[in-house]
Amino acid sequence: MSTERFDRVIQRADRVMRQLDERDGAVREAARRERQRLNSDLARRVSRVGVAIGVVSLITIIVGLIQPIGMFGFLAAVGIAIGIAALLGFMPSGKGNATAPAADLPNGAMVQRFDSYLYRQRGALPAPARAEIDAISRVLPSLKQTLERIDDLNPDAQDARRLMSVHLPGLIDRYINVPAEFRSHKDGEDVTVDERLVEGLHAGRDALAEVAERLARSDVAAFETQGRFIQSRYGEDGQQLLRPGDSKDRDMIES
Template sequence: MSESEDKVGRALARFERVMTVIDEKEGPLALQAGRERRLKLERTGRALSKAAMIVLVISVLTIIVGLFMPIGMFGFLAAVGLAGALAMAIFFHDVLKDATAPTVPADLPNDAMVQRFGSYLYQNRRALPAPAQNVVDSISAELGTLRQTLARTDVHDPDAQEARRLMSVHLPGLIDRYANVPPAYRAEADAEGKTIDQRLVEGLTASRSALGDVSARLAKRDLDAFQTQGRFIESKYGSGGNA
């Protein structure tokens, strides 16, 4: 590599680092980070409430039992220990349970599915190469529109089902399988001359396109419905219609 090519390479690397910092502070990544913080606070609040309820229930039961039979110091300590253990178990279970891949029940609302998928992308993006991170960030930036359109769509709608499969099975499966490939083998080209990193970017790009198509089809439904309603009102109540 010549000296000029080396300088260009270093300049591009610096530019990429600067753009990454900007995206993390102001771009779509920052928006997703904000959503993740809010979700974490909500999960923590719900977990604390449930843990406090467990402590309260066990405390009340201990008092009731103590009214009818002496429990002594050891009984009291046992009740305290049981309440603390159950409260901690419930707290950590509820806080950590959504930090996994978006494997979801069939009846989970569409907007909640999009939310879990966004969390999954955010939590796994740093393990991906830079070109793949860029595609993931572009997918994350479009999830707000997708969530808005899917929220009004039935879970069993064909377009909704396609989006849900992409978000819960196909795309997480692609990322998880990439993570299973040892780094030493990711630079090897396959029979078509493409590396694992290139295949990952292609798969993510195709997934982004598919999700965009679903979002566009759903948005067109809303647009068509609005136009139909508008034409009906104009024909019925307009200057040439009947009141």
């Protein structure tokens, strides 16, 4: 088999494996969330353009009522509206880039931006690392739901925020900066760059899962405490809801 034919076979196999990989549930869910984010950003852009055109139109009408603007004034207003619409419509939002979340984002927005970052960087990583990325992605929806309800300064939230904005993106970005031919070289601990990436992602995944579990256990404990309070305060059958002296109503309940 010639070298060119061998390369074509490898490329085809890689393409088939990538297509099969993208059918996995975690990847499919990550892609769905990314589409939702893109659609939401598009809707906000359209809304801003509509508001801007409405403001220009309103100003043009008001000026026209005070002093006729003529055809050239009308064309100028149309040109201004088109320019503003183009500026707002095509201005980069930063959400389409594979950049790490900013450290000052609120909890919920940070999880969303980190989710998008992982999805966009996933294709540049080796297969074992992609498996770790998928495992992290599975944790993010429930983690976002929990983090949105707590303060950014909560210690558990701070741990999660550092992982999502600094440690894990830093690991991935530094890996991508390593030339491909050096990624299989072993270091002094007999570990390759690829293996080090997988180990780091695995440790980060465990840390995020631990934070999510601690927060979930805290919610469960709060729920159990509330349930025990209601049971002890009002008792069975709601009889303690009656005020002392409502003997007639109590007799009706007991009968």
